[in-house]
Amino acid sequence: MKSNVKILDKLYAAKGISNTIVLFLSLILALIVGGVFFLANGYSPIDAYAAIFIGAFGSFPAFIMTLTQATPLIFSGLAFAVAIRGGMLNVGTEGQLFIGAFAAAIVGAYIKGCPAYIHIPLVLLAAAIAGGLWAALVGFLKVRFGSNEVITTIMLNFVAINLTGYLVNYPLKNPEGMMAQTKPIFDSAKLPRFFSQYQLSAAILLAALTIAVIAFIFYKTPLGYEIEVTGKNKRAAETAGIKIDRVVIITMFISGAIAGLGGAGQVMGINHSFIDGFSPGYGFEGVAVSALVANNPVLTFFSGILFGAIKAGAITVNRIAHIPMDFVFVIQALVVIFVASPKLVGSILNIFKKKGDK
């Protein structure tokens, strides 16, 4: 799996076309193919894209909606990008997000009487540690028993979702009310919202801050350096005296902690409790968010917003253009397919180039 990533890089390099151009063309191509899809089903692609755009950026509430949807995606995209840099495919961001959210809900609802400036950091810390440890377990299993992280993370996703599901349905269910959710968190644990009538909370600032911290670690510190070297060439890392086992576990911890923070953001900013199955796949979509920007941690902020926009637009598409929301997810998938396969785009470009030559 790691070699896949390497191959991607090589292809980018080999084609001699700059990453940004490939990226941009991939997006356009995805939209064109998506348009064909709309047409084939009797919808006007122009109307559809217009509706998505209006739904995402067309008005102030729309833009706020985009940012709200983007927030958890940025976290999980960043989480995935961090793991990739250390040479690991963390497909377990969904599970780590659940665990983080659950820890946040518990610490938010059961620790009483501390002021917000203590309570909020405490809740965040709990979520980060919980998500981090959940992921570090994967790293441990990998270095100790050589288990493939893709398989263990997927399995742990099921465990996390079902474990929290059980807890919130039985022992920790809020006795007041029908829904399977935990007791509401105290006000002191809630992240402030920008506007009272919208859900957008300070979680998006936390996401930006997390990105800054990660960028700092990656580009300025020996730990970040060791993560990069380990991810790119394990044997060279070992030769350089880097304790690769430790690095693998730490990388997974950081990745899981970020995913956990994403879960906490939803609990502290939006739902104010842990709701059974609250995530429609925010964690999983992190893979796409990260892939879109070739796993560049800083750029996940923007690809997160793009995916948030598509999600926000989906609702409007349904309302204005009467196109089923599922189509929007087709577009989303197309974007990932085209972006994640530069070879495909490269060969399409080559066809044009050859035609041009003749």
Next chain:
Amino acid sequence: MNAVEMHGISKEFPGVKALDNVDFSINKGEIHALLGENGAGKSTLMKVLYGMHQPNMGTISIKGKDVRINSPIEAIKLGIGMVHQHFMLVPVLTIAENIVAGAEPKNGLFFDLHKAISEVDKLAKDVGFTIDPRKKVEELSVGERQRIEILKALYRGVEILILDEPTAVLTPLEVKELFTTLRQLKQKGMSIILITHKLHEIMEVSDKVTVLRDGKTIGTVLPKDTSANELANMMVGREVKMGVKCRSTNVGDKLFEVQNLCLKNGDRFCLKDINLYLRKGEILGIAGVEGNGQTELIEVLTGLRKPDKMCLKIGEHEISNNAGADEFIKSGIGHIPEDRGERGLVLDMSIKNNCILGYHRINRFIKKGIFLNNVIGKYARHLIKTFKIKAVNEEIHVGTLSGGNQQKVIIGRIFAQNPEVVIAAQPTRGVDVGAIEYIHHKMIEFRDEGKAILLISADLDEIKSLSDRIVILYKGCVVAQGVTDDFTDTDLGILMTGGKISNEER
């Protein structure tokens, strides 16, 4: 009519003119050597011919027909095959699978493994290789892997075969075998382009030599009309002294001592009761046919592998058997790994970041836990300058450097850190004669500062010219050791292959 004619080829990379109006041609049934300093553009020229790079200018014709080669696939269709400086095999697949990959025999829709095996078997017999097509590539030695690469090209029916530094990683015996094969292929009418830095090989096997310097053709000559020294002159542009002997004049106390080193792999001893020592101001060479425990010895002495038994001392300080590679580095043991792409460098990372690899936690580069970017950049530029690394700047990926320049990054990185002892494995592998002279000079200078070097090299001439003393390794045991000049070539030959000579105790 020539098999290949390349005319006026120019190729620019961002910031480098790798090829500048180069002409090159080869006949049918000819072995044509390509010679030049590291970074002269040999690999680039051949990658142009193989369709991996598109030239900015120039024409190529194959058997008199003008062509444009857009990809290796097109090159293969035109009968051109290439074996790269770095092998491109899939280790977990079998020999047969590797050879046919991309041109698999099919049984209906499906891959026909039996046919693949029998075809590969026949092909191997035709060129006189003995291989078992069912074996996995990961089990093979470097020399065997290379044959697989050659077979892979032959399987596709190529008539023009490019070999990029094939002998760099081979033992002398394997080189002999390779040359026999090449002569055989030549008899069958193949055109072979051979890149090598070893002048005696060129004199031995090639029909013609073309010399490149700084991306320009210097000229094409016949080996019989020239000499190794003259070739060196042509490629470097100045007089080169090769294989100078320079024995240490000032040997001090013991600096590094290994006692009773044993290493087992399962029940089998890889290394058995090794005792050796290095004194201040000396170079100790390990002579031996590759595969007699050298790799394991290097790994143990650099902390990459835990021995079953050993007592290791550097100065008065004893290094525990559980110490990791980081502790070895900290104790002042520098390591030049035998395979630069595998252990020595992170190819898709900048030169700058590769310059601090292994030393990335030392105080000089860090303040309050944060990298001192300016200091590191300056340090990298200093290495590039001192060690004459041919690079546009320190920010480019080390993988875009030519092979020899990659090696210089490692050499520079180690010697600049001023270790006490250097474990130097194949330090001049793939390096041009000018740079070899320079690296050897560096090693001797280092030795004369009262430091010590353990030199492991497949090149016996290198061992003989640099080492003050020699240890001979055979099947994981030290079979003899002593002062270099006390061994004759015949002695060494006998000892390295497990024979005995009468007065072993010296």
